[in-house]
Amino acid sequence: MQLARRPRPQALISLVPMIDVMLILLVFFMVTSSYLNLDMIPALRPTDDAVNSDSSAQQRLMIRLDATGTPHLRAQALSSETLDQLLRRSLALDPQTQLMILPSGAAPTQALISLMDRAASAGVKNMRVLQLEARP
């Protein structure tokens, strides 16, 4: 006699808890992550000491940033074009020209970054930012 086999019931795994967990993870990453595209400009580098050691032989250019963020050379305000020309002329004379920036404490950070940015675009490789400190 041949017995009829009962068909096995299909194993059923509920996917609903997995979807719940995935949705929670998704919301978590969407809320907690920041999506700003950030870059960086080095302010101090391990090689800075080496660069400074032979700085005596370099031509120096001192640019002052006033409280409004306008760059000045020898008390004369510089427009963006004048600044570019000045930097390129100095670099043509001496590719190792050192740019020294003396910013006012009231100047906005953006002004300093923009000046450093413009100098880097012109090809300046050696920059120093100076600070004047009150004598105690």
Next chain:
Amino acid sequence: MKLKQNRRTAPTETIIALIDVVFFLLVFFMLIGRMDATAPFEVTPPQAQTGRDMPTGGITLAISQNGGLALDGDALPKSEISAALAEALTKDPALRLRINAHRDADLRHVLPHVSLAEALGFVDVVLVVTPEASAGVGK
């Protein structure tokens, strides 16, 4: 006459497609986002054209427009920032310090911290910027 009722069948819509989409979104947000600690105040970094890719690792010192400070997301008074930086440096002497200053913050709130970091012995200090094509001098 009694009509024979059809037996209801289970819905045949598959949720596999939904899972695929959710997985895709999950991976997308995990890859695109950065899990940095955010400052307790608003910080809009300055714009620069010549910035380099932000390296990973290190600690972030956020500086608000008014000079408020936060180290890795925790607000700190100015008097405690030196000790906190020194403590972080003792744990990792090659630690990178990222200074994320608001673009309108006065430099008197920013530059002293670069000097402080240098004095404490940090050898790798970077300023956080955002890439922008139209950044200009003298704004």
